[in-house]
Amino acid sequence: MKRAALLAVPLALLAPALAVANGKSQVTVSATPQPVEVVPLPCFPSGRLALGMTNTGRKPMIADMRISAGAPLILSRHQFSSYLPVGQLVTAPLDVRVPRGTPEGTFTVDLAAEGQRLSAPVVVKPAPPKGPGDNLLLGEQAVASSTHGNMKLCGGVDGNSDSEQWGASGWHDATKGAFPDSYGVDFTAPTTVGRVELQTLDSIRYPAAVMGVRDFDVQVRVGGAWTTVAELRGNVEGHVKVTFTPIVAESVRVVVQDSNDHGYSRIVELQAFDS
Numbered sequence: 543m544k545r546a547a548l549l550a551v552p553l554a555l556l557a558p559a560l561a562v563a564n565g566k567s568q569v570t571v572s573a574t575p576q577p578v579e580v581v582p583l584p585c586f587p588s589g590r591l592a593l594g595m596t597n598t599g600r601k602p603m604i605a606d607m608r609i610s611a612g613a614p615l616i617l618s619r620h621q622f623s624s625y626l627p628v629g630q631l632v633t634a635p636l637d638v639r640v641p642r643g644t645p646e647g648t649f650t651v652d653l654a655a656e657g658q659r660l661s662a663p664v665v666v667k668p669a670p671p672k673g674p675g676d677n678l679l680l681g682e683q684a685v686a687s688s689t690h691g692n693m694k695l696c697g698g699v700d701g702n703s704d705s706e707q708w709g710a711s712g713w714h715d716a717t718k719g720a721f722p723d724s725y726g727v728d729f730t731a732p733t734t735v736g737r738v739e740l741q742t743l744d745s746i747r748y749p750a751a752v753m754g755v756r757d758f759d760v761q762v763r764v765g766g767a768w769t770t771v772a773e774l775r776g777n778v779e780g781h782v783k784v785t786f787t788p789i790v791a792e793s794v795r796v797v798v799q800d801s802n803d804h805g806y807s808r809i810v811e812l813q814a815f816d817s
């Protein structure tokens with residue numbers, strides 16, 4: 543008799559969850575990864591969740607997921623609606639961002655679909671250091687003369703310099719065959735810059751000597767005016783390091799005058815350092 547009484551406790555605790563799963567809801571909600579991590583910089587790769595819905599019923603249906611979160615989280619969507627075949631996971635991406643300066647912490651994105659709910663944890667990580675020797679452009683807001691629709695403005699400062707992942711993490715302009723094109727960063731406060739490193743497209747399939755930037759200037763903005771600190775011509779290398787007398791600048795950019803295929807200005811990653 544005492545054993546039966548003890549068993550009744552866990553069963554009672556389970557009852558609400560079982561009621562939801564076996565009630566009228568025919569959809570299970572999922573989110574991966576958990577937790578998702580975000581960094582409070584505008585061009586740092588965003589936290590990306592794969593939202594999922596699975597129809598656990600016996601008939602196909604259309605389901606709506608509502609997606610919500612409080613400050614400081616910024617969501618790329620607030621609804622995910624889809625036709626759901628029986629027994630098949632249907633997913634959609636959700637990008638999660640936080641404003642610059644957001645302190646470390648854990649927050650949640652709340653998902654609700656057809657009576658099912660899920661709270662997915664979001665962990666805000668510290669911004670990368672920007673001291674001596676650190677890449678001053680990493681994750682900062684990129685500024686470009688134009689950006690091709692297949693590329694991302696942030697792709698040249700997202701920390702990924704792998705030419706094999708060019709499509710996902712590089713930048714190029716939208717004006718084929720027309721130069722110059724510019725790409726750089728506006729600092730949030732004047733910053734000492736003494737070295738710029740440019741990595742242009744340089745993969746086995748697309749070597750720099752064929753597809754990379756060929757002629758480019760490195761410029762810094764001081765007191766609102768752009769100054770050229772280096773001019774490079776005839777480049778065929780994938781990774782170019784340019785050092786100059788360190789200067790306190792409001793912005794740094796490269797101005798591409800031509801590329802080796804005379805088409806686009808392709809930047810896999812642009813970096814700047816104090817010296």
Ligand SMILES: [Ca+2]
Pocket residue numbers: 697698699700701702703704711712810811
């Ligand atoms: Ca990149």
